[in-house]
Amino acid sequence: MMPLIRLTSLAFVAASTLLVSCSSPLRNLEPEPVDLPPQEWFNQSDAVTPAADWWRQLGSDELNGLLDAAMQGNPDVQIAVERLTAANASLRQSKADSWPSLSARVGASQRRNLDESDAGFANSSSLSFSAGYEIDLWARRATDIDSAELALESQRLALRSVEMTLTGQVVQQYIALIAAQESLRLANSNLAASKELERIMQVKFEAGVVSGVELAQQRNTTLSLLSRLAGLEVSLANQxxxxxxxxxxxxxxxxxxxxxxxxxxxxxVADIQPAQLLTQRPDIQQAAIALWQSHASVWQAETSRWPSLSLSAGLSASDVLSPTGWALSFGESLAMPLIDGGKIRAQIAQAESAERVARIEYRTTVSAAMVEALDALSELDYQVHELANSEAVLDNNRRLLSLAQIRFDSGDTDFTNLLSAQRTFFSAQDAMISARQSYLLALVSLYLTLGDIPRA
Known part of the structure; x- marks a missing residue:
């Protein structure tokens, strides 16, 4: 009997293996085409060529260390990693459903006939093995596996998106911190210069060279710088x-x-053709995956009204310790819904609607990415010119302050012109810091829009 059992079991597994090879409809699904804008929209000589490790181009070991720490310690990254782990486990679960199920059962019981008062309990035991498998006639399980693989890839993209966002935030905050420190150093320097000028004005006032009004005006400048200094210290601590x-x-x-x-x-900076780079953005790829998953949901809803075929086999014995009376059983069942009150039709309609929504969301994501890319390029062009203009303004006001100081010392002009030149120079210094910060932030924005970072 046992050779027959082995032969039958092998035949059962072989048949299951052959039938599990049904192909998922997602295997032949073509990617959603991306309608990219004309390339000439992106041909800008001041655009930056994206790089995988773009932040390293800034040449800051401090920043590199901060980013390494952020990728390890940031809770958003840790959550994204755990979700990726869960998606991987879900994929393994989907693949496990493709295998036949096999279970064993051991039972024991005691029975006494109440009509026979002198009779004791009769002991009995049983041992059984059972196997079952549902034939994947319509590639439902294959589609489940492909959907789980898509979900895993979507979580990989989600992790990349979190890492990209975090990278941008850290770089932006690092630049903001540097700018705050420079503003604070500049404010201290300007305050020292203002106090020195106020001291000189006090000496001249006592000598009768300048009036009390001019001395008070310089004092106002010093007090204004003291107030700004206090605000900058608070801002730096916040940064x-x-x-x-x-x-x-x-x-x-x-x-x-x-x-x-x-x-x-x-x-x-260099000429680039970045339109194709939009297709590598995680949000666009995730939108494409969502569209494919919605297509799978439509397929699975449609197959719910088709027949399903299940196979089963069992092997049992009447005694656990000394198995006897072996029995072998096989079963096949074919089932399909006949009347469900329109439930499956409603499920199909719901899935088809979700697919249309996913298609609209995909196109919207692509369009939003194009707008973001064009805006980032335009902003970079603007900041390039603003930075150059700020440098020219600072140089001009430095010369103006020097000339005003010379003329005031020689008595060719009054203190009002010197005070005006001083305030303008202080303002130009602050504007220069802001211009550099804005230019760097525009670079970061462009990298995040068109660039990428390595996969985890």
């Missing part, structure tokens, strides 16, 4: 805490940042 939070520091502290905006390397 440090914000960066520490992004990095994932439990103490809300980060190592001392010593670099300046001038020391950051500005990446070289």
């Amino acid at each position: 440090k805490r914000a960066l520490a939070f992004l990095v994932g520091s439990q103490q809300l502290s980060v190592p001392e940042v010593v670099m300046t905006l001038d020391e950051l390397t500005l990446p070289s």
